[in-house]
Amino acid sequence: MRRLPTRPLAVLAAIGVLALAGCGTQPAGAPADPGGVPGADRTIRAQQVMRLTQVHEQTGMTLLEGPVLDEHGRLLVVDVTAPAGEPKVLRVNVRKKTSEQLHTDDRGTYTSAQFSPYDGRIYLTDFSHGDIVSLAPDGGDPRTFFSGEVDGAPMNPDDLAFDREGNLYVSDSRGMADGAAHGRVVRIDRTGKDATVLADGLAAPNGISFDADYRGLWFSELTQNRISYLRLDADGAVSSRHTAVRVDGGVAQTDSIAVDADGNLYQGLHGRPAMAVYSENGERLATVEVPARAADGLESATNVAITPGGTRAYMTVSGPDGGYLYTFDALARGVRQSNGG
Template sequence: MIKTRRPLALAAAFAVTLLIGGSTVTAAAPATEDRGAAPASDAGRGTPPVPVIRATEVAKVAPLDPPSVFGHATVLEGPAFGPNGHLYFVDFTAPAGKPKILEYDLRTRAVKPVYTDATSRFSSLQFSPADAKMYVTDFDNGKIDRLNPDGTGFTTVFSGPVDGRKMVPDDIAFDKAGDMYIADYQGSPWDPTGRVVRLSADGTDPTVVQGGLSAPNGISFTPDFSGLWVSEYSLGREDQFMLAPDGKSVVAGNVGMSANTGLRGFDSNTVDAAGNVYQVVIGAGKILVWNQDGDQIATIAIPQEPKPEPLVSNLVIKPGTTDGYITVGGDNGGYIYKFRSLAPGIPQSNGGGA
């Protein structure tokens, strides 16, 4: 269960709201501050600044894509480590015939195209623990596809409507059995029709786990797989949903944590072995980090020079290490950045998604 600590009154604090058994309790949590900034005070008592972790560029891995819904920019997504230890990711804005799934060798820094087609627009990528195959979400066509790490064996696993409505699959996460949990990127603050949808490992039994969301985007399991962290893109809000034992519903006494920073554009997220949540803010060039109590404990900053307004979209922490990798796009192409995480990665340290 999530618990709050003593409120911290900082100049640009964000609200943390806990929904427990239908009751709402609001506390304050610290805003982002740079390391070395003057500490803020709480009723005359000093509070430590939130540290800033600086990410560094590793490699340019994709060219500038032609105009798309993001303008003349490249958007990379879904970094995940394959069975061979290489980093796989998708190019959300790649045109027909250009590489849409790519593979990056951390040792040689070589980038290799894995798959392309004429119609797909992949928004996330993840490897299933059930079969070690690669699963991708087709944002435009409402599909979940599966293929081998070398790009062969392409198969559509699911393409049907869920409760009579087509999905807009954004991010994907797997439980230990290989069942899929998908952020259905629909809805708005005034019409919250977004959902979290569950599919069995074989792509059957579609079930709405949670509805009433505003453009759900990032989705990651807690380390013990008892709950999900889900970001609502258009609200700039982080929610936690505790799951029933069968994983098909949210338990009646669920705990929902909403961390409202005043920012929008909450994109993908991930969780480390300590339960810390890393949340990308795509329009701000940063990643916010909270512990499992809802306290902001760090900010990961992506340098904006010489690439102004980087489109920071997703991240992954290599399992068993503190090596974190970030997909970054923008009007100069697509890049991989690296940072040091606060705790080691776990097998599902990637929620995927656009």
């Protein structure tokens, strides 16, 4: 089986887009701890649920992202590098270990998925074209929710989060291909008519999630391996911003973020099939890992969905062996902030 490209630009050549979210790789035998607070030694072993995808001949890779559970407990997952005609959004019955195509098209490079609390539709970020696309819950009725420039510059939307009213907060990974700090955090109102830059000068922002109380946003920067915090005021404007956690990932990079009911951060890693878990105060709590016997053929654990009201977590893991779902017990119950994005 062909191995995945090892650098972002190699991935771009494979799929013909300007940039793609989190495309590093990790050799076997890397250190066990991806970084954070000294002395944290708890390891959570994730267990394989099923293989969802194989490496696509046309693009040379598969990369699963954006897991989100619907109201029936079915898991939706996007395949970032799926070519036209192959499933770009899959719906998975985790109990029966079966999957089906929910959506495909000849255009989108989808890097995240989440249900809107405002209209109940599925929202997808199209990294290549700068669009936000929405689908009906059954995968039909595709619509372009937002397209175009924001403050005179196009977006490369990677992940998204919703506030309680259904407004969108998007990590814009502009500059990922050349490493320039042109990234932004963008707020789009729930009508899709008004877009505002909340933070700029960022190094390929990737993961984004509200904290447990919707007081602020956590976001990760892929090429700086750090997690920052934006505190928001009552009107949704930024009142402060600071670097909160520095992730010592080695060759692995910070990918998507999820937050559980206790405020713990689940930081996905691209470049190693593992996830780092931090408290809201920056304490390293745990490392989620796949079994060593499987890790050699897997190179990323991008994101996680935790069952709302429960602790069963589903992690998207990918590499030259294919795209997989793994499961583990989260440290606290799932909420909206740990279900999609």
